[in-house]
Amino acid sequence: MTSDSSAGAVRSGSTLVLGTLAAGQFVMALDSSVMNVSMVEVANDVNSDISGIQTAITMYTLVMAALMITGGKVGQIIGPKRGFMIGAAIYASGSLTTALSTNLTMLLIGWSLLEGIGAALILPSLVALVASNFPSSERPKAYGLLAAAGAVAIAVGPLIGGLCTTYLSWRYVFFGEVVMVAFIIFFGRNMAAAPPDKGVKLDMLGTVLSGLGLGMFVFGLLRAGTWGFLQPKGESPQLAGLSLSFWLMIGGVAVLWGFMRWQQHLQAKGGAPLVDPGLFQIGQLRSGLTGFFFQFLVQGGLFYLVALFLTVALGLTAIATGVRLMPLSIALLLAAVGIPKRWPQASPRKVARIGLLLMVAAIVLFVVLLGQGTGAGIVTLPLFLAGLGVGCLASQLGAVVAGSVPDSRTGEVGGLQNTATNLGASVATALAGAVLIASLTTSFLDNIANNPDVPASVVENADVQLANGVPFVSDAQLSDALDQAGVDDTTAQAIIDSNAEARVEALRISLALLAMLGILAVFSTGKIPDRPTGAPAVT
Secondary structure: OOOOOHHHHHOOOOHHHHHHHHHHHHHHHHHHHHHHHOHHHHHHHOOOOHHHHHHHHHHHHHHHHHHHHHHHHHHHHHOHHHHHHHHHHHHHHHHHHHHOOOOHHHHHHHHHHHHHHHHHHHHHHHHHHHHHHOOHHHHHHHHHHHHHHHHHHHHHHHHHHHHHHHHOOOHHHHHHHHHHHHHHHHHHHHOOOOOOOOOOOOOHHHHHHHHHHHHHHHHHHHHHHHHOOOOOOOOOOEEOOEEHHHHHHHHHHHHHHHHHHHHHHHHHOOOOOOOOHHHHHOHHHHHHHHHHHHHHHHHHHHHHHHHHHHHHHOOOOHHHHHHHOHHHHHHHHHHHHHHHHHOOOOOHHHHHHHHHHHHHHHHHHHHHHHOOOOOHHHHHHHHHHHHHHHHHHHOOHHHHHHOOOOHHHHHHHHHHHHHHHHHHHHHHHHHHHHHHHHHHHHHHHHHHHOOOOOOHHHHHHHHHHOOOOOOOOOHHHHHHHHHHOOOOHHHHHHHHHHHHHHHHHHHHHHHHHHHHHHHHHHOOOOOOOOOOOOOOOOO
8 A cells, every 4th residue: 555755765764764763762752761760759850750751751642642643644734754853853952951940840841841742743753754755665674763762762771871970960861962952954955755645634623532532541551550540549539439540631631522523523524634434444454553552561561560660669860770671672673673674574463463562572581580580680581582572573663554545644643653652652651560460469468467577566557558559669678667666576577578579479460461472462463464564566
């Protein structure tokens, strides 16, 4: 269903174009991973607290999720290259504002709002620009490198953030982004791009409905770990005895249903919908979007749990954590770039299934190794296998999604693609976090109840005080809290041992859930084509 533009053919294999686009993907993915390891320092510098920085992180994700579909349509209207350039300029202004922030309001404007808007314009345009600059035979390698650049940024973000925070300042990361984006804009001037679609207009009501629906759903999902999915936690907001997160997610789904009905109505009347409902009838596109959702769900959940294991359970620094994540980055890059180059005619469906099974194998191996010991070295082989799995998916899914529609519509499906990845990553954090805390709470309370060194009065008090969830804390943090509470040494050590055992058990249960989701994802790959995009049909 794809067609190669002449401009794309001329620029086939252009290292400069591919490097520019990959740099854009890298910068987009770098922010959150850097911010996650620098929260304390950022909070101090902008006269806020951890809660304020977490709000900024949540709002950044929220703005991107709410505007991604609209960003794809805007790129189609004004042209993907112009959308990319405008998005880059907005993103750079956001990075500069963030680097100069003196209070939380500036941080929210710079990072959460401006960078979120910029990313919503850039990411869908990347999909369209690959289609404009590379023939279909070269696209799997190009999309694979873009995906690899994003995943590598997530993996090395803690290392970059840790180095800058420890030896310089977190602000240098954002100053560096301004410089990188300036180079991206400069080298992006000569990229080929499909012309603007002058017959398309922006559906304003659809924009509001899609943004509101996605925003409500993602916000409810992100707050579920704090407020509870269904049962409200502690004094968290509730309505009719149910968590506000539940109502936000239900409301978001209802608004999105209304959005789709409006799109169908608009199309029936001959109007220009924000998203063509007919796109969801394309099996290849549905399968590709589902693959992206599950990839980012399993990948994001694994990243989240491994980071907790290394930084909290083992107490590693951000720099040491970044080093430990490097096997994943190396393997991902090898697979994402190497598979299209070494096996250009490989079946996308088979490669995607192999990738998902490698991710499942990595998670299962990690679960087994956690049961045998808790040293930092146990993550090396699982992360390498996971990196190969993610690389397999990265080498195929981008081309599968873009190849399901004509080149002129790749910006539109780019918005859908990035919406799917955003939702997958959001579900990963919320689901893995909720299962982790629930498992930790059950296991910890059982452990101390069965430990003879823990007095019955302490067990009863813990049952009441920790009914809403046991926090995932390190041995050192727990020891300090017990000292401040005046708990005697014997009881304190018994509680610390019980928590350490419960922590490992909770990680294993959460990882097992991710493995099951990975297996489920394998069954969703049936509509992924058996031949590469652009390959001749077998007669």
